[in-house]
Amino acid sequence: xxxxxxxxxxxxxxxxxxxxxxxxxxxxxxxxxxxxxxxxxxxxxxxxxxxxxxxxxxxxxxxxxxxxxxxxxxxxxxxxxxxxxxxxxxxxxxxxxxxxxxxxxxxxxxxxxxxxxxxxxxxxxxxxxxxxxxxxxxxxxxxxxx
Amino acid sequence: xxxxxxxxxxxxxxxxxxxxxxxxxxxxxxxxxxxxxxxxxxxxxxxxxxxxxxxxxxxxxxxxxxxxxxxxxxxxxxxxxxxxxxxxxxxxxxxxxxxxxxxxxxxxxxxxxxxxxxxxxxxxxxxxxxxxxxxxxxxxxxxxxxxxxxxxxxxxxxxxxxxxxxxxxxxxxxxxxxxxxxxxxxxxxxxxxxxxxxxxxxxxxxxxxxxxxxxxxxxx
Numbered sequence: 001x002x003x004x005x006x007x008x009x010x011x012x013x014x015x016x017x018x019x020x021x022x023x024x025x026x027x028x029x030x031x032x033x034x035x036x037x038x039x040x041x042x043x044x045x046x047x048x049x050x051x052x053x054x055x056x057x058x059x060x061x062x063x064x065x066x067x068x069x070x071x072x073x074x075x076x077x078x079x080x081x082x083x084x085x086x087x088x089x090x091x092x093x094x095x096x097x098x099x100x101x102x103x104x105x106x107x108x109x110x111x112x113x114x115x116x117x118x119x120x121x122x123x124x125x126x127x128x129x130x131x132x133x134x135x136x137x138x139x140x141x142x143x144x145x146x
Numbered sequence: 147x148x149x150x151x152x153x154x155x156x157x158x159x160x161x162x163x164x165x166x167x168x169x170x171x172x173x174x175x176x177x178x179x180x181x182x183x184x185x186x187x188x189x190x191x192x193x194x195x196x197x198x199x200x201x202x203x204x205x206x207x208x209x210x211x212x213x214x215x216x217x218x219x220x221x222x223x224x225x226x227x228x229x230x231x232x233x234x235x236x237x238x239x240x241x242x243x244x245x246x247x248x249x250x251x252x253x254x255x256x257x258x259x260x261x262x263x264x265x266x267x268x269x270x271x272x273x274x275x276x277x278x279x280x281x282x283x284x285x286x287x288x289x290x291x292x293x294x295x296x297x298x299x300x301x302x303x304x305x306x307x308x309x310x311x312x313x314x315x316x317x318x319x320x321x322x323x324x325x326x327x328x329x330x331x332x333x334x335x336x337x338x339x340x341x342x343x344x345x346x347x348x349x350x351x352x353x354x355x356x357x358x359x360x361x362x363x364x365x366x
Contacts, residue, residue, distance in 0.1 A: 057223050079223065109201065
């Protein structure tokens with residue numbers, strides 16, 4: 001297996017830029033796509049990947065990123081529907097082996113899991129962490145009781 | 147027939163007016179509160195204010211029992227997700243998405259959502275009508291893979307007065323019907339084309355232009 005992967009990231013916000021910086025630093029080939037060029041300023045100075053400014057829901061923009069060659073595809077814009085659409089294109093049309101989409105709305109997550117799109121819902125993940133904090137607090141209280 | 151339309155603007159307004167006139171039950175979904183108030187005032191349709199790609203809003207709009215969902219917002223990603231939710235989560239039998247970017251028509255079809263592009267439709271119409279004024283009607287069929295075109299034969303037509311068997315059309319093209327004196331017939335090689343006939347042509351997009359030139363002559 002090759003050590004360096006070709007990774008395409010759609011959305012260069014706080015999450016996208018952090019992923020791009022770290023993946024580029026450890027030696028992967030990274031391409032970031034965002035329709036707002038200003039977001040590229042969040043990329044660190046040693047980011048060695050490519051930047052494409054454009055609307056990823058337009059196929060022409062995705063083709064520019066050479067999606068056919070990609071090993072991994074992350075859809076992490078702030079718009080759920082953009083993420084869901086480009087993730088499906090990446091998975092079903094460009095056959096990228098590993099595709100992940102961020103989806104904020106947990107109600108939308110279920111349908112897309114049925115479509116075979118792997119999603120990460122920060123809302124659910126966050127809620128779980130808060131709830132487990134409450135649960136562990138209860139557990140420690142339980143221990144103290146005689 | 148119960149139809150949910152998600153979108154805004156003039157297209158939504160006139161579509162809704164058209165459908166309600168036909169007796170359909172129409173439910174509109176729009177994100178903009180002011181536009182919703184305006185729509186509810188002007189149309190006899192139920193208006194739901196909210197994001198159509200939110201399953202809660204679709205449910206509120208009655209997606210569970212709808213016969214069709216039409217997503218015509220300005221954002222292709224919203225139209226796709228709305229249609230997929232309607233189909234998968236609510237079992238709506240017919241869902242149709244507007245593809246603002248014509249390239250997305252094919253993409254949506256590959257993702258199992260029927261789509262149309264106004265750019266395609268209007269573009270084709272203008273191209274065909276502007277170049278040949280003899281064309282009286284033209285319909286793309288089979289998802290645009292076949293064209294059915296009605297043409298009025300003028301005396302200047304290179305094929306007027308000739309027998310069908312003497313006219314060598316390209317492969318996959320056919321003079322399907324001749325309408326003469328208000329009577330339609332399916333012609334054979336022994337039939338003659340006459341000026342004043344209206345003929346119905348079947349062509350494919352790849353030979354359409356060539357066949358039209360053979361029948362009509364060079365555009366003026």
